[in-house]
Amino acid sequence: MRVLITGSSGQIGTNLALRLMDEGHYVFGVDVRPNTWTNRIETLLQDLSMPYGEFKGGIGQAVYPGKLDVVVHLAAHAKVHELVQRPGRALSNITMIFNVLEYCRENRVPIVFSSSREVYGDIHRYITEEAHADFAFTESPYSASKIAGEALVYSYAQCYGLPYIVFRFSNVYGRFDNDIERMERVIPLFIRKIQDGERVTVFGKDKVLDFTYVDDCVDGIVRGIQLLQRGGKTGHTINLAYGQGQSLVAMAEYVAKALGVTADIEVQPARVGEVTHYVADIAKARALLGYDPRTPLSEGIPKSVAWTRSHQAGM
Numbered sequence: 001m002r003v004l005i006t007g008s009s010g011q012i013g014t015n016l017a018l019r020l021m022d023e024g025h026y027v028f029g030v031d032v033r034p035n036t037w038t039n040r041i042e043t044l045l046q047d048l049s050m051p052y053g054e055f056k057g058g059i060g061q062a063v064y065p066g067k068l069d070v071v072v073h074l075a076a077h078a079k080v081h082e083l084v085q086r087p088g089r090a091l092s093n094i095t096m097i098f099n100v101l102e103y104c105r106e107n108r109v110p111i112v113f114s115s116s117r118e119v120y121g122d123i124h125r126y127i128t129e130e131a132h133a134d135f136a137f138t139e140s141p142y143s144a145s146k147i148a149g150e151a152l153v154y155s156y157a158q159c160y161g162l163p164y165i166v167f168r169f170s171n172v173y174g175r176f177d178n179d180i181e182r183m184e185r186v187i188p189l190f191i192r193k194i195q196d197g198e199r200v201t202v203f204g205k206d207k208v209l210d211f212t213y214v215d216d217c218v219d220g221i222v223r224g225i226q227l228l229q230r231g232g233k234t235g236h237t238i239n240l241a242y243g244q245g246q247s248l249v250a251m252a253e254y255v256a257k258a259l260g261v262t263a264d265i266e267v268q269p270a271r272v273g274e275v276t277h278y279v280a281d282i283a284k285a286r287a288l289l290g291y292d293p294r295t296p297l298s299e300g301i302p303k304s305v306a307w308t309r310s311h312q313a314g315m
């Protein structure tokens, strides 16, 4: 297969690209910044949020390849709290999906769009089915950008027959997730702080989230790509997560256990714009894709800590 991945220098993009390449597929990456983990991924450096951006390489850069089988659109400003502080970045996310959809329409390529459990809002449901999204519950500019992105994808399917899969991810963690300093995510942040003997702050005592180990997430995406390649009904919206809730306090304790120390945990109220309870219903992913996530948080955290340590040792 020939796959274009936007956001190929990010966490999910790097893991997905390497898995596809290891399986013998051709991958072409597009990102606004170089990949800091590997030089194996052919990457075009391009800001995809330029209005009506032309999809061309600069001088000396890679140029867009010819016929592709699928575009996986992962590029985004991907941090909820950051977009509460800088809501203009939500608009960039919308421009990016628009530009990528135009590319897919012109070149007649199916799209995989990375949406988020944030589209459900903070609705305190214990299990969230795909049909439960109700956009009156929009919690944050990031959430609004994913809702708008999904809406654009559905409109392109409706008007231009564009085949798509929308995945709603949830707290993906694991290797390659700590290179963007300004937007350090909760698990790498906790690993770093607990390792350094620092206190960690949990925003939301009862906050329960569905943490997804990156290999499970990538496996679901690959299965989605395969489904698109098989044709058939060509529009699906699918939760992709582990399917179990875990509190942030429990997560911090798993990190401390994997490091062999005791965590110093401070609890503060949840921050504005953040979801405080989410557990995905993954029945659709199981039925449609044969998705079968393998890594509970209790096993994924020790893997993440081991990866962080080996990465630090190699620096």
Ligand SMILES: NC(=O)c1ccc[n+]([C@@H]2O[C@H](COP(=O)([O-])OP(=O)(O)OC[C@H]3O[C@@H](n4cnc5c(N)ncnc54)[C@H](O)[C@@H]3O)[C@@H](O)[C@H]2O)c1
Pocket (backbone or CB within 6 Å): 006, 007, 008, 009, 010, 011, 012, 013, 030, 031, 032, 033, 046, 047, 048, 049, 050, 073, 074, 075, 076, 077, 078, 079, 092, 096, 114, 115, 116, 117, 168, 169, 170, 171, 172, 173, 180
């Ligand atoms: N990781 C998660 O827990 C999670 C959860 C829900 C949804 N998602 C979505 O999945 C996608 C991938 O997530 P990730 O964890 O790999 O994020 P990431 O931040 O690691 O990677 C995103 C990449 O997009 C690139 N990018 C940002 N702005 C760009 C622009 N203007 N032009 C080109 N590239 C640009 C960044 O440089 C980065 O490499 C994102 O769309 C995110 O919103 C992720």
